[in-house]
Amino acid sequence: MLANKEGHKVPDVTFRTRVEGEWKSITTQEIFKGKRVVLFALPGAFTPTCSTTHLPRYNELAPTLKANGIDELICLSVNDTFVMEAWGKDLDAANITLLPDGNGHFSAGMGMLVDKEDLGFGKRSWRYSMLVNDGIIEKMFIEPEKAGDPFEVSDADTMLDFINPSAKKPDHxxxxxxxxxxxxxxxxxxxxxxxxxxxxxxxxxxxxxxxxxxxxxxxxxxxxxxxxxxxxxxxxxxxxxxxxx
Known part of the structure; x- marks a missing residue:
């Protein structure tokens, strides 16, 4: 069973990323310390639900979330930094920080690393979202454990409704x-x-x-x-x- 980590610290992990064509290591301490962060994790870049709904809606609601006290929005997937960078450009996701958990260490530390070998994916993250306050997990929305790729509770609207149910959402x-x-x-x-x-x-x-x-x-x-x-x-x-x- 996937564990709810509310009240716990995020895993202590170093991510290998590329910034302006150069390798850069970024730690969870740098990412979360002193900030209120929304992180949503998904099975893979360029996959259907992730590309058409999950990430685009967070990107769309990012200004509203930031107006309601969120310092940064992060999309995490067990993909390498080159794939995540290309995906972000393809979707024009300028409001989202795409974080490559290439080795799956963060997902494993969260208890969210799952086996998707039947799809040829290998180990990937389960789909979930969470609100992190200064490195402490304040709230998690974990998709139900059932077959396929459920997408019911980790969406941007659910997160915004939790943070501020009366927030005015942008027009479509x-x-x-x-x-x-x-x-x-x-x-x-x-x-x-x-x-x-x-x-x-x-x-x-x-x-x-x-x-x-x-x-x-x-x-x-x-x-x-x-x-x-x-x-x-x-x-x-x-x-x-x-x-x-």
Whole structure:
């Protein structure tokens, strides 16, 4: 059974990382001392749930978490530093520190190192999240021990709700664009001026076509803006939306 380590110190481990092309050793003392840190651990970089949901949502909620007293957000996985660095760049996870537990020493010390040989992964971390205050584990959310890769409690929203249940979460904004579109630029500038962060989905990127755009939005022009699941429309409609707000 996976042990809950609340009230215990984090394991004393030295991580081998790369900083600006040079090897650098970082200790848990350096990472956690005098800070309030959220760490979430997952089975592997570039894996589906980790890449589409777990890390991106923490990255999205990072400003809100930091506004509620969190000094740093860390994503830990039993991968080497080169893989973690490439994954962070691929996801543009600028708000998250990606920590390579390449030898699994931290995960083992947490009692979270599990065998995933059936997937060809070898030893990996179980999925969990924790709030660490000056090196002491204040709260842990450990995924239930069942088959597959459960993802029910270690998500960013659960952590934020624990830290501050009344915290206002950022709006979900998606903008469908195409390269060189002046109206797309105008819509993005308007969103930025109103303090909105947004996900940009560009035509021609990752297989998105005009047919896909029409199927999703019901229109064949760009930009198309969605806020919290509501279809706002193009740049002119976005301006009208903000005037009414």
């Amino acid at each position: 904004v998606s903008v469908f664009t195409k390269p060189g579109c002046p109206h797309c630029k105008r819509a993005k500038q308007l969103l930025a001026s109103k303090g909105f962060t947004y996900e940009e989905v560009a035509l021609g990127s990752h297989g998105l076509s005009y047919a896909s755009l029409n199927a999703i939005t019901g229109r064949g022009t760009t930009p198309q803006v969605y806020i919290n699941g509501k279809h706002i429309g193009g740049a002119d409609e976005l301006e009208a939306y903000f005037k009414k707000a």
